Amino acid sequence: MTTFALPCSSTADSPPAADTQRASRSRRTAELFAAAAATEDPHEREQLLEEVTLLNVPVAESVASRYRNRGIAEDDLAGVARLALVKAVRRFDVGSGHDFLSFAVPTIRGEVKRYFRDSGWVIRPPRRIQEIQTGIAAVESELSGRIGTSPRPSQIAEALGIDLADVEEALAARGCFSPDSLDRPVGEVGDPSVGEFLGAEDPGQDAAEARAVLGPVVSTLPERDRRILELRFFDGLTQREIADDIGVTQMQVSRLLTRILRDLRRGLESPGVGGS
Known part of the structure; x- marks a missing residue:
């Protein structure tokens, strides 16, 4: 052949x-x-x-x-x-x-x-937006060639015969296909990158939430129990150091901590404590 x-x-x-x-x-x-x-x-x-x-x-x-x-x-x-x-x-x-x-x-x-x-799609927008984006892609280059510059959203909307708000929504979702790199400068070359402006996790957030939840329960404990909690979890003392501070044995401190933590759990599970 x-x-x-x-x-x-x-x-x-x-x-x-x-x-x-x-x-x-x-x-x-x-x-x-x-x-x-x-x-x-x-x-x-x-x-x-x-x-x-x-x-x-x-x-x-x-x-x-x-x-x-x-x-x-x-x-x-x-x-x-x-x-x-x-x-x-x-x-x-x-x-x-x-x-x-x-x-x-x-x-x-x-x-x-x-x-x-x-x-x-990296983030999938509604089907309606996807279809509008396809229509925009079809007329955008034609309009650019005809008017000599990038068409305005209003011109695209007129060419497609749809509402301007729909075109603007579709244009705003264009990054769903290929999102910008976090390493891209926010302005000129050498400017800080996009990633540098992203917020980081606040290490104190968990502690703040714990204090808000535990505060009402801890306030009901005896003074010595609150002292033990403060020495252990705020000052970071060992059980031996706590025992020396409050005048008991290390074994007793271990038992006291077990009982205090149990009381805290029960207090959190009780209706009306720390709730709405």
């Missing part, structure tokens, strides 16, 4: 040459499909369908290229598009009377959009 030269997808053809190339690809694709439908040899049929796939790889890559720079690696998008092309080749009904590309392009585009929907 003769091989068919695969056209390069990156060739910068003039419009007439590109049209000629598309027409040639379409004719050759139809010939290959017709031959695959006519043959009774499964191996030959597989070779013909594989040639159809290779011939139309530039089409799949062209569809994928329309979705680049949106937070997903170009190689991943191209891979999804090529796989969708393979599915389209296998599912195409030669007897439908339609051109293959009229079936393949929507199939590839649908698979790429589905990949965005299922895999692209």
Whole structure:
């Protein structure tokens, strides 16, 4: 079987040459499909369908290229598009009377959009916002080329025929695909990074919460019990040092701490203590 030269997808053809190339690809694709439908040899049929796939790889890559720079690696998008092309080749009904590309392009585009929907979001916004973002992407470049600058949200809303508030909400959610790095400077190069402005956990927060909860219960304890708690948990004394301070044995301090902690647990479990 003769091989068919695969056209390069990156060739910068003039419009007439590109049209000629598309027409040639379409004719050759139809010939290959017709031959695959006519043959009774499964191996030959597989070779013909594989040639159809290779011939139309530039089409799949062209569809994928329309979705680049949106937070997903170009190689991943191209891979999804090529796989969708393979599915389209296998599912195409030669007897439908339609051109293959009229079936393949929507199939590839649908698979790429589905990949965005299922895999692209870091934080998944509502489906309505996702659909509006897709619409924005479709008209944004066209508007930019027409007016010579980035379109305003109001211009995008007018082009899509939707409310300005919906466009603004969708634009605000754009970072859900690819959030900014915490290492990105907040201004010029050399400025502090975004991460430096994030709050850290306050080590005193837990202690403050514990004091707020335990305060009413601790206030009900005898003075010596409160003294033992202060020496142990605020001053950090050992049981031996506490025993010397209050004039008892270390064993007695251990028993006292066990009993005090038990009393505190019971106090916290009692209705109306530290509650609303």
